[in-house]
Amino acid sequence: MSDSAKDLHSEYMVINMGPSHPVTHGTVKFLLTLEGETIIDMKVDIGYLHRGFEKMCENGTWEQVMPYTDRLNYVSPLINNVGYALAVEKLIGIDVPERCKYIRVIASELARISDHYTNIAASGLELGAFTAFLYFVEARELLWDLIEMLCGARVTANYVRIGGLKNDLPDGFKAKTREVFKTCRELWADVDHLLTKNRIFIDRVRNVGIMPPEDAIAWGFTGPCLRACGIPYDVRKFHPYLVYDQMDFEVPVGEKGDNFDRYLVRMEEINQSMRIVEQALENIPSGPVNVNMPEYRWQSKDDIGNRIESLIFHFKTVTEGIKPPPGEIYSAVEGANGELGFYLVSDGSGKPYKCRVRPPCFPLTAAMPKMVKGGFIADIVPTFDMINMIGGECDR
Amino acid sequence: MVADLIESVVKILFIFSVNIGFFSPILGWVERKQSALMQDRVGANRADVFGFTLIGLFHPIADAIKVLTKEDFIPEGADRLFHTIAPFISLTPAIIAFAVIPFGGQYELFGHRVNLIIADLDVGILFIFAFASLASFGAVLGGWASNNNWSFLGGLRASAQMLSYEVVMGLNIIGVIMVYGTLSLSEIGAMQVNLFNWGIFLQPIGFVLFFTCAIAENKRAPFDVAEAESELVAGYFTEYSGMKFVMFWMGEFLEIVTISGLVTTMFFGAWHLPFVSDQMLVDFFGFAGPNGASILAILVNIATFFAKVIFFIWLQMTIRWTLPRFRYDQVMRLGWKMFLPIALINIFITGLVLLAK
C-alpha cells in the first residue's frame, strides 16, 4: 500500500453473509472481514440445519433409520440409502443377491447424476446464467420421473432396505431410461455450449478457490473437489462395492483444483454415470432382490403367510428391530460430494448403539476460508457453489 | 406560436404515453415471456380479467395495482430525504433523455413545419450524456441512504461502474461525431438515408463498444454487479419496496428503451427505411392530399423507428438471459483496460480515414 493510503483512517468492515442469503443455500453463516471488497478474514458457522440425526437413530430400530438417511444429502437420497444398507449388511455379515446389487448401482448413479445437475444448475443461477439453471432443472425433472417410477417418490426415496430393496424394477424401466437419457444428453450439450467456453463464466471460475493437492488431502477433501486437484481417489475404484468392479467407467480428474476444474469434473461425471446405468441395465441378471433371511429382511407376503419362521421373524423385527451381532464397522460409498462413510456400533439389540455419518461436505465447508481469503466477495459465490455443501449432510 | 405549443404538447404526450404507458409495462411482460421462451417454460400467465388471460398481458396491470397498494417503508436509521429522492433521481434522466431522440424527420403539416423530436438541440448527444451522469446519483444515494452494509456495497459498485463507463461511452461517440460532423441527433438521423451511410457501416467498432458500454451503464446483465442477486441480495435497492422500488426498475427499463433509441439513431438509420427519404415517402403517399401524405409518412417513419427500437430491446433481453454476470473487478478492468484503448484506437483510425478522403 502506498504511503498516502496508509495515512487514511480506514477500518475493516465486518459484514454478515448470514444464514438467510441467496447464496448461502443450506443455511451457513459467513462472517466476513472486508477491506473494500477483498476478504481479509472469514469465519464459517454451520449448524442451522442440525436435526439430531444420530440421536434419533439411537432411539429407533435399525430399519427405522432408513427414512432419516434420505434426508441427509437430500439431493441424492438414494446414495445415502445404499450407503447405510451396505454398512448394516457389513455389520451383519450378509451379502445381497446379484440383481439387487445391479439395481442399487442404477439407483446410486441416477441419484449422483441428479445431484450434479442440481449443483451445476445452482452455480449457473448464482452466477447469473438463469437459462443454464432451468435447462438442468428440466433434466433433473426427467430423472426424478425415472426415480418416481422406480420407487414412488421423487426425492425422499426410502427405496433400499437392509438385505434388499423395497421392490424390483418396474416394467418398462429400461425403455423409459433410454428415452430420458436421450433428452438429458441434449440438455447437457445445451448447457455445455452455454457455459464451458463462455468467457464470462470462465473468468468467474478459473483460478478462483484454488486448493493445492497436498492441502486438499490435509483438509480431508474427497470426491469431485479432490479429483479436481488431480488426485484420482474414488471409492468406487479404490474400494469397489456392489458391482462397480464389473462396470467400465472412467474417473475424470482435474489439474489445478480451482472452481472451473470442479465444474468440468462434475460435467464429465454425469456422462460417466449415464454409461454405468446403461451398462447395468444391459447386464442385469434375473433373480430375487431380497436376501432369503427372514431374521434380517421381511419376506414376501406369500412367504409370511406360509412359513412360520418368516411370520415369527417379521413380528420380531417389526417390534424389536433386526439384531446384528455386537461389533463396530466403518463402510464407505462414493457419495456425490465425496466419501460418505457410516460408522455403526451395535450392542446386539434392535436399536443402533451408534450410527455415525461421515459427511463429505463437512471438511469441504471447513476449508472455505482457506480457499477464498484474499479474494473478493464475488469469489465466495462460485467457490461455495462448487463445493456443493448440502445443509442436511453437513449439519445432519 | 400556438401551433408550436400544440405541436410540443402532442409530442410530449406521445413520448410519455409510449414510454411510460406502453414500453414500461410491456417490457416487464417481455422480460417474463422472452425469458420463458428461451428457458423452455411458460412464464407468467395467471392474471386474468373475467377469465381471459391474454398470454399474460394483464400482469403489468396486476403489478401496478400490487405496487401501489404496498406499504412504503423507510428502514430505521436511514437518511429519510435521500432514501426518498434516490428513485426519482434514478428515473428522471431516463425519461428526459428521450427528449432529444428523433423519432421522425421534418414534415409539412397543415402549413406548419413539424419536427418529430421534442427538443431539437444542437448538442443533443451532449445533453444525453449530461443526464446519464445524473442518473448515477440515484444508485449511489439509494445504496448509501439505506443504512445497510449490503446496499452500501451495491451503491459503491454502482457508482464506480457507472462513472467509468460514462467516460468510455463518451470516447466511443467521438468517432460517430467525427464521421457525421455534428452533435445534433436529428441531423445525424437525417444523414442516414443511404443504407451505406448508416453508422453501423461507418463505425462498426463504435457500434459494438457503444452498445456494450450502454448496457454496462444501465447495470443490466451481464454487468449487473451492483444489483447482483446472489451476492448482494438486491444491491442498492434492497431496502426499497412499493412504488420506489418500481421507480428504480422503471428507470432501468426506460433506459433500455433510450439506449435502443440512441443506437437506432446513430448507427441504424434512425427513422429511415433504407434508401427512402422523407420526401420520397410524402410523394409516394401523394394520393391522400398534402396533409394526408404527411400524416401517412409520419406514421411510416414512426413505425420504422419503433420497429428498430423493439429489435434492440429484444437483443438486450436476449443478452441478459444468456450470459452469466461479471465479477466486479472484471467489469472495471474491461472498461478501463480494454474498452478505453479500443475507443482511442477507433478515434485514431477514423481520423486517419477522414483525412485520407
Added chain:
Amino acid sequence: MEANVTINKLNTRFSESIVETHSYRGDDTAIVRKEDLLEICTFLRDDKELLYNFMMDLTAVDYLGREPRFEVVYHLYSLAFNRRFRIKTRVSESDCCVDSIVPIWVSANWFEREAYDLYGIIFKGHPELRRILLYEGFQGHPLRKDYPINKRQPQIGPTN
C-alpha cells in the same frame, strides 16, 4: 500378514501403549492409551510403509456404565497403500480430555469441535474449541446416553 501390516508395526514399536487390537469384519482397529496418542498418530502419518495421510473421520462413542466411559474413534486412510485403519482411545468421564490431533491433520479441526459439542470431550491444544452444530447457549451435550431425547432447553432470544 499383509492385511495387518499396521497392527504389526504398531505392536512392534508401541507395544506398551496398545491396549487391544482387532480386525472385526476386516476393519483393522487398535485401541491405544490416550497419553501416547499424538506420538502414535504422527508415526502413522509419517512412516514410509504406512503413510496415513487422510484423517477421514473423528467421532466419539459413549459407553455409559463402563469405565472409562467414552471412546474417541479416529478413522484413517492411506492413499498410497489404499489401506484403512481405525484407532481408538478411551477417555474417562472424570478426566474428559484428550490431546488434539489438529497439528497432525488439519481436517481434525471441525471434527473435534463436533465431538466436543455433542459429547463434551475437551481436546487439549485445539485452536478454537467451541460449539459448532449447536448454538452457544445450549446446555448439555446431547449425544451422551444420559441426555434424554425429549429434554427441553431454556428459551433463548433477545434480552429486551
